Amino acid sequence: MISSVWSIGWKGLLIPENGYVLSTDGAGIAEGNSPSLNPALKINSTSYIQFSFNNWIGDIKGSHIAYHFGKEFSQSITMQTWNAKDLQLWGDDPDSNPLGTFSVHYVSAAYSISHDLNTPFRFGMRFQSNYNQLFTKSESSFAISGGVLLPINSFFTIGAVIKNMALEKKYNLNSEVGIGMKVKIPFNLLLFSDIVKISDLNEDFRLGFRTNWSKINFHIGHTMNENRNSKAFGFSLKHNNWLINYGIYYHQNAILSPSLPQFFDIRLYL
DSSP: OGGGSTTSSGGGGGSOSSHHHHHTTTOOTTTOSOTTTOSOOOOOSSOEEEEEEEEOSTTOEEEEEEEEEOSSSEEEEEEEEEEEEEEEEOOSOTTSOOOEEEEEEEEEEEEEEEEOTTSSSEEEEEEEEEEEEETTEEEEEEEEEEEEEEEOSSSEEEEEEEEEEESSTTSOOOOEEEEEEEEEETTTEEEEEEEEEETTSOEEEEEEEEEOOSSEEEEEEEEEOSSOEEEEEEEEEEETTEEEEEEEEEEGGGGGSSSOOEEEEEEEEO
16 A cells, blocks of 8 residues: 555655646656746746646545746646545554554645746746645645746757755755756657656656647657656647646556556636
8 A cells, every 4th residue: 555655745746737747757848838847937828727637546636726827927826636545554464454544635736937037038936835644644845946948949948947945954855856858840749858856766867749739639758767667648639718638647556556547637728
């Protein structure tokens, strides 16, 4: 049971927020679409509100709500929850009966803002509060993230980010440092490549790919790490003011779960 709840607590910060981020396996530091990857957001042409329904490993279920608004000052307000209930608590004797059940809860809220500061680049900051509860113990923390987008030309962009910098040293929030690139290739295709260093973990090498068509798009992601490899796939459908994203994810711990992690987003453009 421990293996299915490993990422609740402050490691809940490492779980993707929505179906699109899941479907690219977290690649896209240089894309400027999601403040969870890089708070330096590109200029928004329209505002939108999005709801995500997420099933992670094992019995961990969650939701995510996002409101993106502003143009030159691109901003977002998000709230995320993760819950695992009725988990069995076992003692040291594998032949014994469960000692009881327990639950795990994680909640976070964040505000992101981005602007060009009268330069050709985009700069962003993200302020995030976090709360988690395990058994009867609860903790809260506050973290700051910062990022930048550096468009080199019309088809090549570099992005860099520092995430989850805790304001109180007593919390280990799995801070991240990453750099990535986005390349536009013919036929409206986008390629992403990122290198991410997460505190206390090895480097992630992430590759992502997606189409950039008008109605239907496909997303693929792959992460390579010394200790694990993961893959993800997804698609999106757009009709009038509505957009649907779906993502599914696989890595070695997925075999411990009755189903693969799957996220589903519904977005309304305002």
